[in-house]
Amino acid sequence: xxxxxxxxxxxxxxxxxxxxxxxxxxxxxxxxxxxxxxxxxxxxxxxxxxxxxxxxxxxxxxxxxxxxxxxxxxxxxxxxxxxxxxxxxxxxxxxxxxxxxxxxxxxxxxxxxxxxxxxxxxxxxxxxxxxxxxxxxxxxxxxxxxxxxxxxxxxxxxxxxxxxxxxxxxxxxxxxxxxxxxxxxxxxxxxxxxxxxxxxxxxxxxxxxxxxxxxxxxx
Numbered sequence: 259x260x261x262x263x264x265x266x267x268x269x270x271x272x273x274x275x276x277x278x279x280x281x282x283x284x285x286x287x288x289x290x291x292x293x294x295x296x297x298x299x300x301x302x303x304x305x306x307x308x309x310x311x312x313x314x315x316x317x318x319x320x321x322x323x324x325x326x327x328x329x330x331x332x333x334x335x336x337x338x339x340x341x342x343x344x345x346x347x348x349x350x351x352x353x354x355x356x357x358x359x360x361x362x363x364x365x366x367x368x369x370x371x372x373x374x375x376x377x378x379x380x381x382x383x384x385x386x387x388x389x390x391x392x393x394x395x396x397x398x399x400x401x402x403x404x405x406x407x408x409x410x411x412x413x414x415x416x417x418x419x420x421x422x423x424x425x426x427x428x429x430x431x432x433x434x435x436x437x438x439x440x441x442x443x444x445x446x447x448x449x450x451x452x453x454x455x456x457x458x459x460x461x462x463x464x465x466x467x468x469x470x471x472x473x474x475x476x477x
Contacts, residue, residue, distance in 0.1 A: 280309070280310055280311075281307055281308065281309035281310070281350075281470075282307070282308050282309075283305050283306065283307040283308070283352075284305065284306055285303040285304060285305035285306075285356070286303060286304055286305075287301045287302070287303055288302055288303065288304050288355075289301055289302040294359075295361075297361060297362050298359070298360070298361040298362075299359075299360055300357055300358060300359040300360065301357070301358055302355065302356075302357050302358075303355065303356055303357070303358060303369075304353075304354075304355050305352075305353070305354045305355070305356060305369070305371070306351075306352070306353055307350070307351070307352035307353070307354065307371075307373075308350075308351060308352075309348075309349075309350040309351075309352070310347070310348070310349060310350075311347075311348040311350065312345050312346070312347055312348070313345065313346040313348065314343055314344070314345050314346075322344075322446060322447065322448055323446070323447040323448075324344070324444075324445075324446055324447070325443075325444060325445040325446070325447070327394065327395075327443050327444060327445075328393060328394060328395045328444060329391060329392070329393060329394055329395075330391065330392050330393070330394040331388075331390070331391050332390040332391070333388065333389070333390050333391070335388060336388070337386060337387075337388045337391040338386065338387030338388050339384075339385075339386060339387075339391070340383075340384070340385040340386075340387070341381050341382065341383055341384050341385075342382045342383025343380075343381075343382040343383065344379065344380070344381055344382070345379070345380045345382065346377055346378075346379055346380075346401070347377065347378050347379070347380055348375060348376075348377045348402075349375070349376055349377070349378075350373050350374065350375045351373070351374045352371050352372065352373040352374070352409070353371050353372055354369050354370060354371020354372070354409075354411075355369055355370070355371065356368060356369025356370075356411070357369060360419060362419075363416055363417060363418060363419055363426075364414070364415070364416055365414065365415040365416075365419070365426060366412070366413070366414050366415075367411075367412060367413040367414075367415075367430075368411070368412040368413075369410070369411060369412075370408065370409065370410040370411070371408070371409060371411075372406055372407070372408055372409070373406065373407055373408075373409055373434065374404065374405075374406050375402070375404070375405055375406075375407070375436065376400050376402055376403075376404040376405075377400060377401050377402035378397055378398075378399065378400055378401060379395065379397070379401050379444070380397060381393060381395075395444060399441070399443075399444065400441055401440070401441050401444045401446070402439065402440065402441060403439040403440070403441055405436075405439060407434060407435060407436055408434070408435075409432055409433065409434035410432065410433050410434075411430055411431065411432035411433070412430065412431055412432075413428050413429065413430030413431075413470075413472075414428065414429055414430070415427065415428040415429075415474055417474075419476065423476050423477055424475075424476050425473070425474065425475050425476065426473070426474045426476070427471075427472075427473055427474075428470075428471070428472045428473065428474050429469070429470070429471055429472075430469070430470040430471075430472065431467065431468070431469055431470075432467075432468045432470065433465065433466065433467050433468075434465075434466050434468075435465050435466070436466060
């Protein structure tokens with residue numbers, strides 16, 4: 259979600275990179291367990307996170323345009339190009355610290371960290387109807403300039419915990435202000451009207467609020 263342009267106190271659904279993402283994290287306790295009561299205790303953790311955020315561009319209604327620099331056209335003529343899917347593949351690696359408070363079968367995490375992010379594009383089912391035209395882009399090139407930015411998060415969980423071991427189902431909220439920068443050689447545009455377009459809104463540097471559902475194992 260992104261902050262509304264009409265009302266700064268409201269948020270709207272965004273068309274960005276945080277849809278359909280899959281992530282996994284592993285954390286290690288860095289302090290002894292702190293006892294707050296008979297069944298309540300806490301511990302400080304360090305955590306590493308791996309996240310992939312695939313995002314399919316919707317070309318069904320000509321919503322997106324890609325820059326001509328993606329192609330090599332030796333004829334100089336108009337090229338007929340077709341693709342089954344064009345997917346943005348965002349890789350994020352993160353490091354953070356958080357405090358976990360456990361009370362019976364419930365837990366509450368809150369923490370902050372830094373994300374490293376880059377983005378590449380995958381073309382699937384590509385067909386050309388004009389000879390001597392090919393993709394100049396390959397999947398080793400970034401469409402986004404690799405960048406680092408801070409983020410914060412909180413998470414609650416419920417499950418079966420014995421001491422500080424067990425499992426939980428979790429729900430979390432995270433917030434970040436990405437600093438995505440387009441690679442000048444490979445731009446993506448969102449079509450607004452018949453003759454107008456602008457850089458895709460998913461690349462803007464706005465506050466992002468994400469919601470996550472997960473499963474945690476404590477050992």
